Amino acid sequence: MIFLDLKIQSLTLEHLSALLELDKACFDGLWTMDGYRRELESPNSHFLGLFSPYSSSELLGMGCFWSILEEAHITILAVHPQYHRQGLGQVLLYSLLKRASDRGLERATLEVRASNQAAIALYQKFGFKTAGRRPHYYKDNDEDALILWLSDLQQPKFLKTLDDWQIMVSDRLS
Template sequence: MSKFKLELKSLTTADLGAVLELDKACFGGLWTMEAYQREIDSPNSILLGLFSPLFPQKLVAMGCFWSILEEAHITILAVHPQYQGQALGQAMLYSLLQTSCECGSERATLEVRVSNQAAISLYQKFGFKVAGRRRRYYKDNDEDALILWLGGLQSPEFQETLHYLHALISDRLNNFSWDLANLR
């Protein structure tokens, strides 16, 4: 069985068209082009994408976090609906956490819709715990957000967990014929 190559890379202005298409497919147009450009331009923002030659726009997943002091605040994690359930979300979250560790982050946090059980399950697999709730956080429908928190990113235990997850995610990607050689 042939493998389909995936490439993880930092997103640039040249990728904005693909980023907006993925945002629209996943979130219905959550962020504008200007907002993504600010993320690309900000020294405190890391915006990563997974690219595949299979997909016409080539961008199949993306993630973003803000590096604020010792905290990584994950702001976006998106997988094109056509490719959900194929471990790409796991690969993207792994890459965000690995990158945040390299940036010196001690902890990670994010908000997620209370109804998004698939995302909550993904985050919990990585060790995120519920730290609170933001009432009526999402303005499109006044849905609450759960605040999720993960500490100890620099600890040897978490580094072992990342190593273990790397192997699991690589195997899972292989099951779907994905080859992500540069999963770091």
């Protein structure tokens, strides 16, 4: 998938060092090298990277979901802090949902820090609804996580919505 020369592609073990660098910039070391390696090697894990049009090695963002039965469980979505507020999170989220829909998955879910208003607003913009709360989910500060859900990924209305989002995301980037 390409948006204004930005390139979205599946990540492989070749991208491991770039993933660790991006993780450090975004999360100060949330996942380990072994954690990323497991994700990249898992047949149920779909890991996408967003690359700069100016450098085939510059990883601007990443997103991953697990295929669990008919569900896409989004495990990570991150954009390098230097590129925040430019629509790149929308590109990644759209790409994850498109990939999940293309794979026949029916729902998407994720956890997000209750205090992360920017991420919550992004997910709500794409139709996610709050389904619950996981108390003390984040071990670094004991913060709660909100559980967000998006249903009907295989319904005609959602497929039309995906087309609308592609236009919205492209317009946001231009």
